[in-house]
Amino acid sequence: xxxxxxxxxxxxxxxxxxxxxxxxxxxxxxxxxxxxxxxxxxxxxxxxxxxxxxxxxxxxxxxxxxxxxxxxxxxxxxxxxxxxxxxxxxxxxxxxxxxxxxxxxxxxxxxxxxxxxxxxxxxxxxxxxxxxxxxxxxxxxxxxxxxxxxxxxxxxxxxxxxxxxxxxxxxxxxxxxxxxxxxxxxxxxxxxxxxxxxxxxxxxxxxxxxxxxxxxxxxxxxxxxxxxxxxxxxxxxxxxxxxxxxxxxxxxxxxxxxxxxxxxxxxxxxxxxxxxxxxxxxxxxxxxxxxxxxxxxxxxxxxxxxxxxxxxxxxxxxxxxxxxxxxxxxxxxxxxxxxxxxxxxxxxxxxxxxxxxxxxxxxxxxxxxxxxxxxxxxxxxxxxxxxxxxxxxxxxxxxxxxxxxxxxxxxxxxxxxxxxxxxxxxxxxxxxxxxxxxxxxxxxxxxxxxxxxxxxxxxxxxxxxxxxxxxxxxxxxxxxxxxxxxxxxxxxxxxxxxxxxxxxxxxxxxxxxxxxxxxxxxxxxxxxxxxxxxxxxxxxxxxxxxxxxxxxxxxxxxxxxxxxxxxxxxxxxxxxxxxxxxxxxxxxxxxxxxxxxxxxxxxxxxxxxxxxxxxxxxxxxxxxxxxxxxxxxxxxxxxxxxxxxxxxxxxxxxxxxxxxxxxxxxxxxxxxxxxxxxxxxxxxxxxxxxxxxxxxxxxxxxxxxxxxxxxxxxxxxxxxxxxxxxxxxxxxxxxxxxxxxxxxxxxxxxxxxxxxxxxxxxxxxxxxxxxxxxxxxxxxxxxxx
Numbered sequence: 001x002x003x004x005x006x007x008x009x010x011x012x013x014x015x016x017x018x019x020x021x022x023x024x025x026x027x028x029x030x031x032x033x034x035x036x037x038x039x040x041x042x043x044x045x046x047x048x049x050x051x052x053x054x055x056x057x058x059x060x061x062x063x064x065x066x067x068x069x070x071x072x073x074x075x076x077x078x079x080x081x082x083x084x085x086x087x088x089x090x091x092x093x094x095x096x097x098x099x100x101x102x103x104x105x106x107x108x109x110x111x112x113x114x115x116x117x118x119x120x121x122x123x124x125x126x127x128x129x130x131x132x133x134x135x136x137x138x139x140x141x142x143x144x145x146x147x148x149x150x151x152x153x154x155x156x157x158x159x160x161x162x163x164x165x166x167x168x169x170x171x172x173x174x175x176x177x178x179x180x181x182x183x184x185x186x187x188x189x190x191x192x193x194x195x196x197x198x199x200x201x202x203x204x205x206x207x208x209x210x211x212x213x214x215x216x217x218x219x220x221x222x223x224x225x226x227x228x229x230x231x232x233x234x235x236x237x238x239x240x241x242x243x244x245x246x247x248x249x250x251x252x253x254x255x256x257x258x259x260x261x262x263x264x265x266x267x268x269x270x271x272x273x274x275x276x277x278x279x280x281x282x283x284x285x286x287x288x289x290x291x292x293x294x295x296x297x298x299x300x301x302x303x304x305x306x307x308x309x310x311x312x313x314x315x316x317x318x319x320x321x322x323x324x325x326x327x328x329x330x331x332x333x334x335x336x337x338x339x340x341x342x343x344x345x346x347x348x349x350x351x352x353x354x355x356x357x358x359x360x361x362x363x364x365x366x367x368x369x370x371x372x373x374x375x376x377x378x379x380x381x382x383x384x385x386x387x388x389x390x391x392x393x394x395x396x397x398x399x400x401x402x403x404x405x406x407x408x409x410x411x412x413x414x415x416x417x418x419x420x421x422x423x424x425x426x427x428x429x430x431x432x433x434x435x436x437x438x439x440x441x442x443x444x445x446x447x448x449x450x451x452x453x454x455x456x457x458x459x460x461x462x463x464x465x466x467x468x469x470x471x472x473x474x475x476x477x478x479x480x481x482x483x484x485x486x487x488x489x490x491x492x493x494x495x496x497x498x499x500x501x502x503x504x505x506x507x508x509x510x511x512x513x514x515x516x517x518x519x520x521x522x523x524x525x526x527x528x529x530x531x532x533x534x535x536x537x538x539x540x541x542x543x544x545x546x547x548x549x550x551x552x553x554x555x556x557x558x559x560x561x562x563x564x565x566x567x568x569x570x571x572x573x574x575x576x577x578x579x580x581x582x583x584x585x586x587x588x589x590x591x592x593x594x595x596x597x598x599x600x601x602x603x604x605x606x607x608x609x610x611x612x613x614x615x616x617x618x619x620x621x622x623x624x625x626x627x628x629x630x631x632x633x634x635x636x637x638x639x640x641x642x643x644x645x646x647x648x649x650x651x652x653x654x655x656x657x658x659x660x661x662x663x664x665x666x667x668x669x670x671x672x673x674x675x676x677x678x679x680x681x682x683x684x685x686x687x688x689x690x691x692x693x694x695x696x697x698x699x700x701x702x703x704x705x706x707x708x709x710x711x712x713x714x715x716x717x718x719x720x721x722x723x724x725x726x727x728x729x730x731x732x733x734x735x736x737x738x739x740x741x742x743x744x745x746x747x748x749x750x751x752x753x754x755x756x757x758x759x760x761x762x763x764x765x766x767x768x769x770x771x772x773x774x775x776x777x778x779x780x781x782x783x784x785x
Contacts, residue, residue: 035462039289041455042281046293049273054265055092056105056444058082059112060208060234061252061263063119064241073120075252077261082113083123085262090133094445101402103140104156105149105445110134111159111170118166135171142176147402150355150443151202155209157184198354205230205351206443208238216243224310226268227251230351231311233263234443265446271301271311272318273448275325277456284460285426285467288510295329302331313337316352320363327370330730330737335374338367342376344383359440361387362409369417371728372721388413407432418720419751421506423464423772430460430777457779465776471505474514475773478521485572490565492537493529500524500638502769503753507745508642515583516645516742520638522576527603527634533569534607542566543611547604553597573600584644592644595655599636606632613689622694629691630668633675639746640664648736657734659726663743666723670747673716674754677709723747 062078065071073079086092093109094102114130117123140146141156149155157180163170170177188210204222207213207229219239222229227247229235233255240248255263274297281287287294301322304312312322319337326333340346341364347353352360361384368381388409395406411428438448478497482488488495504520534543545562549570555578561567577600581593606628613620620628644650654660676683676691683690696708703711724747727740753765 035459038455038459042277042453042459043290043293045277045453045455046274046290046297049270050448051264051267051269051273052094052447053259053262054109054233054444054446055082055085055094055113055262056109057233057237057265058262059092059109059116060237061255062116064237064252067244067249075256077256078263079116079120079122081261082116083126086113086126086129090129090131092130094439094447100140101147102441102445103137103143104146104152105441107134107137107140108149108152108156108159109444111156111163114168115159115162115166118163118168131171138172138176141172141180145396147441149441149445151206151209153180153184153187154206155443157181158209196354197349198351201351202354205232205235207235207242216245219243220245223247224314226254226310228267231266231268231315232443233265233267265442265444268311271304271309272315272321275301275318275321276448278325279321280456283425283429284456284463285422285509286456286460286463289459298326298329298331302326302333305331305333305337308337316341316347316350316357316360317363320360320367324363324367324370327728330728332730335371335376338364338380339376342379344387347383358388358391358405358409361391362405362412365412366417372724385413404432417748418724419748419755421503421745421748421752423506423509424768426460426464427771427777430457430464430779461777461779467509467511468773468776470511470514471501471509471517471773474505474518474521475501478518478525481522482525485575486568487525487529487572490529490533490537490568493532496528497521497525498769498773499753499765500528502765502772503746503749504642506772507749508646508742513646515587516642519580519583519645520642522580523638523641526573526576527637529569530573530604530607531634533565534604534611538565539563540611540615543604543608546570547601547608550597550601550604580641580645584641587647588644588649590652592641592650592655595652596637596641599640602631603634603636607634610689614687617687619694619697620689622691622698625689625691625694626669626672629672629676629689630665633668633672635668635671635746636664639667639742643739643742646738646742648738650736650739654734659733660735663723663726663735663740666719666726667743667747667750670716670719670723671750671754673712673719674750677712677716678754680705680709720747720751 058078058081061075062073062082064074066074082092087095091106091110092113093106110130110133114127114134117127160170160172160177161181200218201222203210203213204219207219213219219229223245224231227236227245227249228251229239229248233252236248236251239245240252255267258267278287278294278297281290281294301312305322305326312318323333323335323338340349347361347364364380365384365388368377368384371377392406392409392413395402411425411432415425415428438453439445440448475497478501482495482497487493501517501521501524503524504517508516508520530546533546538546542563542565545560545566546569549559549561549566550573555574559567559570561570577593577596581591581596584592584596609628610632612618673691680690680692684693692705692708692712695712696703696705723743727737727744730737733740
């Protein structure tokens with residue numbers, strides 16, 4: 001895979017036409033000044049990352065004494081910040097909007113702020129207000145239903161001991177205090193018997209609370225090139241205070257040069273923040289407005305990946321997220337940095353594993369579905385899926401943040417990437433609120449202001465509803481097209497316009513892809529009509545007459561129809577092929593009608609062959625059946641013409657290439673297998689040919705029906721994986737990535753449609769169809785503020 005995707009440019013006249021088309025569909029949005037300002041605000045977020053300040057970390061930095069005088073702070077500006085930034089209720093820390101779920105965090109931040117002021121003999125008024133807050137909220141210290149920041153039991157106990165050293169009485173009650181310290185000491189002694197790499201990292205991470213790790217050699221292994229420990233200002237400040245390490249001092253000084261008086265709880269954090277913004281934009285379907293900025297960020301991320309940058313490689317969530325996004329955008333990245341986590345034991349040996357960091361596991365799970373080539377990724381997918389399922393079964397809701405995280409995990413498990421449609425994902429993310437929550441908790445809570453800003457949410461809602469208005473107009477046009485072409489008069493044919501259009505609108509959803517959507521939907525409707533005509537509606541004479549008319553393709557002569565049904569079907573086929581060919585000429589600058597005719601002719605002949613097998617009661621070999629059945633599955637007229645209308649040029653040599661045809665064959669074979677697996681019982685009862693029944697007839701390996709079906713499922717899965725690999729492959733590829741994506745999108749449609757029953761007979765899909773095309777998204781006002 002190369003770092004650059006294929007160019008999507010066209011020759012100048014065609015490009016100009018396409019640009020005018022795009023300008024037209026974007027006219028409504030472009031005229032809205034607020035809309036454009038919102039997009040500009042988001043562009044700035046990708047350049048400048050905003051992290052909330054941390055009273056907790058600022059306090060530990062404030063306690064660092066000057067090397068020239070132990071009685072003066074090295075960073076007095078941090079002390080002044082604490083004096084000026086106490087909340088009205090006496091606490092310090094992230095404003096939790098009165099949510100009790102972060103009370104332990106507030107208590108921790110408040111106590112360390114008090115200690116910093118007490119150490120330097122200042123802020124008596126603030127100290128007293130802080131102590132009152134602790135007393136009023138003392139019950140939260142031992143309340144197990146309230147979320148604990150990482151290392152709370154060790155750090156909070158350590159701070160109480162330090163308060164005693166400063167002759168400061170913490171109003172918690174001696175019994176509570178003694179019990180906490182005893183529990184901490186017991187935990188440290190008992191865990192030491194089963195010392196692990198993860199625990200060793202953890203003890204270094206909570207160094208500010210232990211005050212007992214005297215061996216710098218145990219700490220230095222976690223020091224990063226920037227001088228920090230775990231990119232944590234609090235841990236690094238504690239390490240410098242205890243060991244006087246020059247690297248720690250260098251980090252702290254650079255931190256204050258950048259942030260002046262108050263520091264974040266983790267730094268640097270730009271890579272994760274920017275990648276998270278990209279992930280959010282893509283997960284809400286608004287990334288197309290920021291292609292240039294996204295490419296710039298990913299190019300920089302790729303450079304960091306290649307040189308093994310610590311900000312990416314030493315943070316598990318960042319590493320997994322970077323891998324997933326870089327793979328998706330066609331960068332040539334190695335799985336090596338994630339290999340240690342192919343097994344759960346590798347995760348357990350990390351700090352994240354010891355802390356049971358669910359977000360990191362979720363990122364690993366998502367990353368494991370990015371590229372189906374590595375067997376290690378399958379192992380990673382297996383254990384992370386089991387881990388997340390176990391987490392859900394034992395879930396204890398301790399915060400509003402937990403509600404959103406729980407929903408995100410449920411969705412990730414319920415809607416795997418290979419069976420999820422973009423527009424459904426966008427809508428679900430907006431309506432469930434999982435796009436709203438931007439609060440995270442490590443040793444203290446912090447917010448990523450960029451990731452879930454009101455600007456992003458407003459743009460996502462407006463864009464969804466804007467696109468949906470276009471989709472509704474297109475559906476109205478298609479409804480008229482059905483009537484104008486008398487398709488409703490064909491009583492033998494299933495009326496599946498809603499499903500056919502939905503499959504395109506849910507994947508090719510952006511306004512500029514209108515022509516591709518319309519072609520996709522009309523192809524779906526007409527292949528359904530033709531399938532029913534060959535299956536139940538037409539005589540042999542009618543079938544042969546229809547094929548002859550398409551084969552002859554005489555646009556000047558008067559067609560000879562043997563029935564009204566043939567006339568209706570051929571007329572709409574002819575008009576649709578010509579219409580699609582004319583539109584394709586605008587994009588491609590060449591005539592492609594002959595190829596679209598061939599696509600339809602191949603389909604009709606394959607359907608006739610199946611009809612003859614059925615009439616003769618033949619039992620072809622499985623190989624002969626599948627060679628014909630992948631064509632008769634009827635994806636050709638849906639996907640192939642649409643690839644001409646997506647944008648990039650498709651020269652004839654590309655369309656005739658093995659790669660292009662392999663993409664078509666893989667998605668069609670997978671779809672045929674899924675269809676035959678789900679329809680086996682029904683089709684067997686009707687005496688129809690089916691891959692499952694043919695396998696059982698010819699293979700004679702004494703497999704039962706269930707074993708045969710499992711074998712077929714495995715084959716379909718392998719075809720899906722092979723398709724996914726081919727779409728991601730950039731080296732030597734001649735098919736533009738945007739066009740290859742159309743085959744992958746159809747694969748996702750099929751995996752969704754066939755998850756429960758036989759595609760078009762699934763009733764619950766109708767509510768999903770309506771939600772994408774007819775039901776606008778609205779958000780609660782508080783979500784947008």
